[in-house]
Amino acid sequence: GLAEYNGAWFYVANGKMDTTKKGMVEYNGGLFYVGAGKIMKHVSGLAQDPVTGKWYFLAEGQVQKQHTGLALYDGKWFYVINGEFANTYTGYVTYDGSKFYVVKGEVQL
DSSP states (O other): OEEEETTEEEEEETTEEOTTOOEEEEETTEEEEEETTEEOTTOOEEEEOTTTOOEEEEETTEEOTTOOEEEEETTEEEEEETTEEOTTOOEEEEETTEEEEEETTEEEO
């Protein structure tokens, strides 16, 4: 699981920090992005889990499960539902007072 030490959070297995751990880790009801055994606090926005390939919307390394709306990544807008990229969604989305058409999670401009 995750353990705090000196203000930083680390992934621990069998009582030792596991610097090979990468990907999403559940902890205390949250989902955190871990790389090299440490929460990737410098990562905000859309990021791909290197293990599962799923995309998530993060703020300081934590999946924002409460976020449903649009997120900008690499110059394009994507639809996110409960912190996960909605790659199977096609339809209209109202966001910030405007209506957008989304195909497989990507906003069509």
